[in-house]
Amino acid sequence: MALSESLNDHERNSRIEWRLYYNMLVTRRFEEALLRWEHQGKIAAQTFPSKGQEAVAIGCCLALERGDAVIPSFRTRGAMVGMGVSIAEQLREFLHSPLAAGDSRDAPHHSSWPERGVMPGSTMIGGHLAMAVGLALAMQFDKQPAVSVAFFGDGTLGSGDLHESMHIAGAWGLPLIFVCENNGWEMSTPWSKTRKTRSLIPYAEPFGFAARSVDGNDALDVYHSMRWARGVALSGRAVFLDCLTFRSGLYSSHFGEVRSGIEEDLAEAERRDPLKRMADWLTSHGVATGEDLEKLAQEEDQRLENTFSEVLAELK
Secondary structure, three states: OOOOOOOOHHHHHHOHHHHHHHHHHHHHHHHHHHHHHHHOOOOOOOOOOOOOOHHHHHHHHOOOOOOOEEEOOOOOHHHHHHOOOOHHHHHHHHHOOOOOHHHHOOOHHHOOEHHHOEOOOOOOOOHHHHHHHHHHHHHHHOOOOOOEEEEEEHHHHHOHHHHHHHHHHHHHOOOEEEEEEEOOEEOOEEHHHOOOOOOOHHHHHHHOOEEEEEEOOOHHHHHHHHHHHHHHHHOOOOEEEEEEOOOOOOOEOOOEOOOOOOHHHHHHHHHOOHHHHHHHHHHHOOOOOHHHHHHHHHHHHHHHHHHHHHHHHOOO
C-alpha cells in the first residue's frame, strides 16, 4: 500500500489514531457490503448496521488488553473487528461455512470467539448483561488483571436485567464496564418518550458505578475514556460509559428505517460522522492525505469482495 511519504507504513500503523480510523473503516465498509450482498441475494442473514456509531466499539476495544472480554450487542460488529476477528471469520457465520465458529448454529451477530475475548451475546435485549457480570465475578475470584465489557443501546434501560446487573456489580465492586451506545432511539421511539434525561448516568451512579459521559462520535475520546474506565474497574469499582452518538444507518437490513422526522438529525450526524472526524484529524496532523484515505477505502472494498469469494468457495 503506497501511502503518503509523510510517515512510513510502520510509523503510521503503530499510531492509535490510524488504527482507530482503519478499524472504523473496515467496520463500515463490511456492513455496507453485507447490506449489498443481502440485496443481491448472496446472503440471507439480517444485518444491524452501526453506521455513525463505529467509534464506540472500535475506540473501546482498541483500549483493552489481552485477557479482557467483551460481549457485543447485536449492533456492535465493530467490537468483533476491534478484538481482531477477521472478516473471513465473520463472513463464515453469514454463509454457514463448514469452518464457521460454533458450526454456524447462532445468528451472525451473536457469534463468539472466546480465544479473542469475544463472548456470545443474547437475543433478549439486556440478557447478555448478567453474563458480563458473571465474567467479571470470575475474574475477581481468580484475581485476573482483566475486565469484562458489555455493549448495549439506551433502549436497554427498560430491561430489568440492566438494573439487576448494575445492582450486583456496584455492590460487589466487580471489574465490569458497561458501555451504552446512546443513540437516543429505542427502535422507532425517541428517548424523550421513554425517560426523563438523555443521559443514562443518573440511572447508573446510584448503583455505585463510576460514570463518564463520552462523545461517542469521537474515537479518541472513546479510546481514552475506556483506558480510564479500565483502570477504575481494576481498582474495584464498576464503570458506566455513556457514549452519546447517533445511528445514521438503517435499523436493520430486514426492517429498514423505522424512525420518522429525522432529516435534520441525519444532517447533523453527517457533520459529526466519526470516520470523517478521524480522517480530518489524520490529514490535519500530517499522518495521511485525502488521496491516501481514498486509496485505502478502495483497497478495502476489493479485499472484501476477494474475501467473500474465498469464503464462498469453502462451501463447495
